[in-house]
Amino acid sequence: MTPLPEILKPEWIAQGVFWIIVGVTLAGAVFAVFLKRIIHNILGLIVSLFGVAGLFIYLNSEFLALMEILIYVGAICISIVFAIMLSEPMFKEEAKRNIFKSVFTGIVAVLVFWSFSTMITKTPWEAAAVKSDDWSVRTIGNLLLTRYDLIFELISLVLLVAIMGAIIIAGQGRKQRSSQ
Amino acid sequence: MNQLEVYLFIALIMFGMGLWGVLQRRSLIAMLISVELMLNAANINFLAFNRFLAPEPAVGQIIALFVMGTAAAEAAIGLSIILAVYRRNQNIDIERVTDLKG
Numbered sequence: 001m002t003p004l005p006e007i008l009k010p011e012w013i014a015q016g017v018f019w020i021i022v023g024v025t026l027a028g029a030v031f032a033v034f035l036k037r038i039i040h041n042i043l044g045l046i047v048s049l050f051g052v053a054g055l056f057i058y059l060n061s062e063f064l065a066l067m068e069i070l071i072y073v074g075a076i077c078i079s080i081v082f083a084i085m086l087s088e089p090m091f092k093e094e095a096k097r098n099i100f101k102s103v104f105t106g107i108v109a110v111l112v113f114w115s116f117s118t119m120i121t122k123t124p125w126e127a128a129a130v131k132s133d134d135w136s137v138r139t140i141g142n143l144l145l146t147r148y149d150l151i152f153e154l155i156s157l158v159l160l161v162a163i164m165g166a167i168i169i170a171g172q173g174r175k176q177r178s179s180q
Numbered sequence: 181m182n183q184l185e186v187y188l189f190i191a192l193i194m195f196g197m198g199l200w201g202v203l204q205r206r207s208l209i210a211m212l213i214s215v216e217l218m219l220n221a222a223n224i225n226f227l228a229f230n231r232f233l234a235p236e237p238a239v240g241q242i243i244a245l246f247v248m249g250t251a252a253a254e255a256a257i258g259l260s261i262i263l264a265v266y267r268r269n270q271n272i273d274i275e276r277v278t279d280l281k282g
Contacts, residue, residue: 032217059228086263113193128234166259166260
């Protein structure tokens with residue numbers, strides 16, 4: 001059997017797929033921010049979130065990748081799509097921004113980017129001493145119901161309150177409108 | 181590829197674009213989309229630190245799960261507020277939604 005060419009070795013394939021995923025993520029982010037029409041923005045966000053799920057697989061947590069697709073793409077993006085269909089006419093143009101404000105936002109974003117990137121490159125990152133190397137979903141479930149029990153309850157309370165608040169806010173507007 | 185800084189820079193680029201979007205876009209839904217991008221950048225950071233530096237790999241994943249739950253709550257509340265604003269003003273351009281301006 002002839003040896004594989006260099007480009008077909010598993011490490012190289014993993015490397016190539018990684019950079020493709022990075023490209024998909026960043027291209028989706030560009031679509032999500034820079035395009036004018038809001039429906040294109042949300043489609044770009046969906047593409048970008050799939051890329052982020054791929055990155056999570058490269059970071060060893062398949063569970064979080066699945067949750068990313070389930071929660072973000074399946075729940076959040078779809079509800080944003082519903083809100084777009086309910087609220088905004090697709091043809092409505094965004095008003096032109098004051099040029100001074102645009103320049104200012106650009107400066108702020110570039111400053112934040114520059115300061116964080118110098119922080120990333122200047123900091124000597126040191127790994128902590130490893131206590132366990134257990135990546136399984138079983139451990140996550142155990143910790144969620146033992147050590148992080150309180151936060152788990154709190155987040156479910158937050159979600160419950162958010163759902164009730166959303167129903168009340170969206171429902172009251174309708175009542176006001178029908179009484180007019 | 182398998183380096184902490186690579187992931188940090190990917191997350192930083194996403195965060196920067198999200199920040200620019202929040203400051204620059206005028207439609208409330210576009211701002212919400214940009215906020216989701218920023219939350220995802222934070223999530224990538226959590227999982228990257230979890231993969232390369234943290235002593236226990238389960239903890240970072242749990243924190244990322246909590247971020248996702250909070251993002252879901254934020255999206256539900258934000259979208260219902262946007263719908264209420266739209267019913268009231270027939271518009272979701274934040275330059276024209278100035279009822280609360282003092």
